[in-house]
Amino acid sequence: MEVHHSTAFRPPVDPTVYASLVSNRYLTSRLIPVIAVAAVALCVALVITVVSVMSGFLDMLKASGRSIVGDVIVSSGIGGMPYTEELLAELRALPEVAGATPLIDTIGLLRMPYPAGPQKETAHVQVWAVDPASLAGVTDFADDLYWRAPKDAAAADAMAPDDPRRALDPTILEDGKRLLQSSTNTPGIALGMHVSVGNARQRDGSYLPRYGWFMPGLEVTLTVVPVSGKGKIAEPREQIFPVVNEVQTGLFEVDRNRVYIPLQEGQRLLRLDEAPLYDLTADPDASGNYPVIGRTPARVTKLLLRAKPGCSADALRDRVQATYDAFADRIEADRSRTASMPRFLQVLTWEQQLRDLIVPVEKEREMMRVLFSLIYLVCAGLILSIFWAIVVEKTRDIGILRSVGASRTGVMWIFLRYGLIIGTLGSALGVLLAWAIVTNVNPIHEAIGSDAPLAIRVTAWCLASACAVGLCVTALRRKFLPTLLWTLGTIVLSAAALGLTLHHGTLIWDPSIYYFTLVPDKVDWWAAGTTAVGGVLFSVIGSAIPAAKAADIDPVEALRYG
Amino acid sequence: MADLPLLDARDVHKTYRFGALGVEVLRGVNLAVRSGEWLAILGSSGSGKSTLMHLLGGLDRPDAGQGEIHFRGEPISLQPGSALDRYRNRDIGFVFQFYHLLPELNVLENTLLPALVFGARSEGRTAVRQDAEALLGAFGLGHRLTHRPSQLSGGERQRVAIARALINRPAVLLADEPTGNLDAATGAGILDLLAERHKQGLTIVMVTHDHEVAARATRQIRLLNGMTDRSIAT
Numbered sequence: 001m002e003v004h005h006s007t008a009f010r011p012p013v014d015p016t017v018y019a020s021l022v023s024n025r026y027l028t029s030r031l032i033p034v035i036a037v038a039a040v041a042l043c044v045a046l047v048i049t050v051v052s053v054m055s056g057f058l059d060m061l062k063a064s065g066r067s068i069v070g071d072v073i074v075s076s077g078i079g080g081m082p083y084t085e086e087l088l089a090e091l092r093a094l095p096e097v098a099g100a101t102p103l104i105d106t107i108g109l110l111r112m113p114y115p116a117g118p119q120k121e122t123a124h125v126q127v128w129a130v131d132p133a134s135l136a137g138v139t140d141f142a143d144d145l146y147w148r149a150p151k152d153a154a155a156a157d158a159m160a161p162d163d164p165r166r167a168l169d170p171t172i173l174e175d176g177k178r179l180l181q182s183s184t185n186t187p188g189i190a191l192g193m194h195v196s197v198g199n200a201r202q203r204d205g206s207y208l209p210r211y212g213w214f215m216p217g218l219e220v221t222l223t224v225v226p227v228s229g230k231g232k233i234a235e236p237r238e239q240i241f242p243v244v245n246e247v248q249t250g251l252f253e254v255d256r257n258r259v260y261i262p263l264q265e266g267q268r269l270l271r272l273d274e275a276p277l278y279d280l281t282a283d284p285d286a287s288g289n290y291p292v293i294g295r296t297p298a299r300v301t302k303l304l305l306r307a308k309p310g311c312s313a314d315a316l317r318d319r320v321q322a323t324y325d326a327f328a329d330r331i332e333a334d335r336s337r338t339a340s341m342p343r344f345l346q347v348l349t350w351e352q353q354l355r356d357l358i359v360p361v362e363k364e365r366e367m368m369r370v371l372f373s374l375i376y377l378v379c380a381g382l383i384l385s386i387f388w389a390i391v392v393e394k395t396r397d398i399g400i401l402r403s404v405g406a407s408r409t410g411v412m413w414i415f416l417r418y419g420l421i422i423g424t425l426g427s428a429l430g431v432l433l434a435w436a437i438v439t440n441v442n443p444i445h446e447a448i449g450s451d452a453p454l455a456i457r458v459t460a461w462c463l464a465s466a467c468a469v470g471l472c473v474t475a476l477r478r479k480f481l482p483t484l485l486w487t488l489g490t491i492v493l494s495a496a497a498l499g500l501t502l503h504h505g506t507l508i509w510d511p512s513i514y515y516f517t518l519v520p521d522k523v524d525w526w527a528a529g530t531t532a533v534g535g536v537l538f539s540v541i542g543s544a545i546p547a548a549k550a551a552d553i554d555p556v557e558a559l560r561y562g
Numbered sequence: 563m564a565d566l567p568l569l570d571a572r573d574v575h576k577t578y579r580f581g582a583l584g585v586e587v588l589r590g591v592n593l594a595v596r597s598g599e600w601l602a603i604l605g606s607s608g609s610g611k612s613t614l615m616h617l618l619g620g621l622d623r624p625d626a627g628q629g630e631i632h633f634r635g636e637p638i639s640l641q642p643g644s645a646l647d648r649y650r651n652r653d654i655g656f657v658f659q660f661y662h663l664l665p666e667l668n669v670l671e672n673t674l675l676p677a678l679v680f681g682a683r684s685e686g687r688t689a690v691r692q693d694a695e696a697l698l699g700a701f702g703l704g705h706r707l708t709h710r711p712s713q714l715s716g717g718e719r720q721r722v723a724i725a726r727a728l729i730n731r732p733a734v735l736l737a738d739e740p741t742g743n744l745d746a747a748t749g750a751g752i753l754d755l756l757a758e759r760h761k762q763g764l765t766i767v768m769v770t771h772d773h774e775v776a777a778r779a780t781r782q783i784r785l786l787n788g789m790t791d792r793s794i795a796t
Contacts (some may be wrong), residue, residue, distance in 0.1 A: 017678045017681065017687075018675060018678035018679050021667070021671065021678060022664070022666070022667075025664075025666035025667060026666060029666045396662065397664055397665075399662070400662045400663075400664060401664075401675075401679070402621065402647075402650075403619070403621060403650060403656045403658075403662070404650065404651060404656070404675055404676040404679055404726070405647050405648065405649075405650040405651020405652070405676060405679045405680070406647065406651075406679050407643070407644060407647045408643065410679070555621050555622075556616050556621050556622045559621075559658065559662065560612075
């Protein structure tokens with residue numbers, strides 16, 4: 001149709017200008033969009049906060065896990081690997097390797113020095129027989145030794161008055177690093193921080209000896225069971241060790257179970273040390289000994305390796321596997337060797353090794369993300385219902401807009417734009433709120449864990465009283481809505497004031513459960529971004545249905561009955 | 563072409579359906595509106611006046627195959643919705659009995675609304691804003707530009723509605739009982755305003771049930787039982 005343009009005097013352009021004007025006015029002239037923005041902001045903030053804390057926890061767990069086992073772990077059977085000094089020399093020469101250390105991993109029983117009297121408690125433990133010097137180059141073993149003298153006076157002042165570390169001698173740390181009691185030149189043992197029940201963790205993450213059982217300097221008896229390469233159990237062997245220090249890795253399972261002894265002691269106790277090789281087919285000599293035909297090499301059951309910066313754990317694992325295979329081939333081809341390298345062994349990255357620990361937390365985080373994302377549906381439903389009510393209320397406006405030439409698409413865009421603005425504003429505020437909460441989570445947690453300050457309690461009671469006065473005034477005026485609102489305010493504020501008065505601190509993030517002193521306080525920006533986009537998307541989806549309804553409204557009906 | 567009606571309704575039927583029940587509101591209306599005339603359509607309540615107005619203004623369509631509305635000789639009822647949107651925006655100006663202003667917009671914004679729908683930006687918007695201010699000034703509302711409709715009297719609201727209807731300089735003004743909600747003196751003022759615009763060449767189609775109001779028009783027709791009653795056409 002050739003329509004006569006009686007308005008040809010003006011340049012035609014942007015048809016969305018009126019939609020912007022109308023939707024902006026709908027936004028700014030009423031309270032309900034503020035409620036919708038607040039709802040979206042709370043949903044977004046909740047998801048970001050939960051996922052950020054979970055991600056931070058996972059990152060801390062991973063960082064802690066890697067600091068315990070290095071990047072790559074080579075594990076043989078219980079019979080161990082021979083010639084590991086030669087193998088380690090080759091591995092240390094690799095350009096990808098920053099450090100490598102041997103160890104024996106077994107289980108044992110530890111008789112504790114407590115309680116007083118002849119009956120002592122016994123704990124089952126994981127025994128790591130280690131070379132402490134090279135272990136410190138692969139893991140954070142040296143840094144994880146808990147008992148150490150304060151570096152300086154300022155560090156001492158920062159400790160609690162009854163903290164035993166204030167009075168410690170610097171030798172305790174050196175003894176721990178060497179697993180040697182220097183005063184007696186006796187091989188020592190380092191216990192995981194929670195192997196002994198004598199260590200009571202405080203809220204600030206420090207430890208106080210419980211019932212006076214300060215472990216360093218006390219003696220424990222370790223019993224292990226040697227197992228032959230054929231799997232036969234020999235007579236259990238035991239040794240008394242002085243406790244030289246205790247180790248806090250941050251992983252509860254490790255700190256509760258693991259003890260560290262020197263490698264040579266472990267090899268000797270488990271009969272994995274170097275020993276003469278007898279010819280049992282020959283006749284014994286006069287004293288009943290068989291002739292010695294060589295020596296069996298000492299063995300270890302694990303090698304831990306640390307990658308150089310820039311080399312991934314996966315790349316190092318592949319390189320170590322190839323090096324080990326070539327080494328094993330050479331040993332097998334060498335007729336002079338009295339032992340062969342085990343062919344069935346595991347070469348794993350630290351993530352593979354600790355997957356039992358990491359994967360559940362990862363799954364838990366994803367589950368939380370999915371569960372909390374269901375809040376989006378609530379958000380979309382809320383916006384849908386608010387917008388539906390607005391469309392019904394604004395039916396006549398829609399008729400007016402259609403009468404002046406607004407298209408159905410234009411009318412729809414008014415409400416979609418409305419939803420888009422609410423979603424964008426709500427998401428932006430939600431990200432800000434989450435940032436404020438997450439970055440201040442520890443002070444907030446600290447505040448929750450402490451008694452409410454007197455000023456806050458008094459303020460809460462004053463506000464509750466003010467609401468009660470408002471309630472009385474409006475009740476006398478017989479106004480229902482103000483009376484209801486003042487009643488709700490009085491109830492909520494009275495409950496808050498009562499709660500603050502009775503509250504004596506709630507510890508949510510208990511370090512004795514999570515084993516990290518601080519709550520993770522880094523915002524997961526990837527999660528924040530995706531959550532914010534989700535908030536906008538679901539707001540638009542929530543507004544799309546009322547927007548489509550608005551577009552379908554018959555303008556004649558709207559003008560006549562709207 | 564000189565005799566071509568500006569608006570031409572030919573044998574227009576309109577039936578509203580309420581479930582199985584059909585109410586035939588218009589039963590073959592024929593009507594020609596010539597450029598520059600002021601036509602009053604008289605009729606009692608329920609005679610189909612407003613329905614005819616909606617059809618003429620492209621807000622609604624006649625029953626399928628039951629008549630046609632032409633604008634400048636072109637059929638509009640068969641056009642797609644987007645063409646009807648443009649038609650309502652650029653060629654028609656509506657004035658309603660109950661003003662129908664958007665309560666959230668002020669006087670100036672309400673007046674500008676059709677121009678914004680048309681799409682006026684930058685220098686175009688400045689020009690149209692000046693037009694709107696001039697119109698409102700001419701209607702005695704120059705001091706009310708930023709007021710909301712709720713702050714205006716009935717007569718002022720109707721003047722804003724007329725300014726809105728005229729802002730895009732339409733070919734035809736369709737007024738549905740423009741004085742129906744006003745007292746006699748205010749209504750007379752509104753009719754004076756329409757008369758002034760008519761003198762300047764504006765084509766007006768006005769629906770009313772009031773003979774005195776209709777008398778201000780240059781021509782009258784009556785709708786009776788959904789049909790034009792030619793006996794009173796003047």
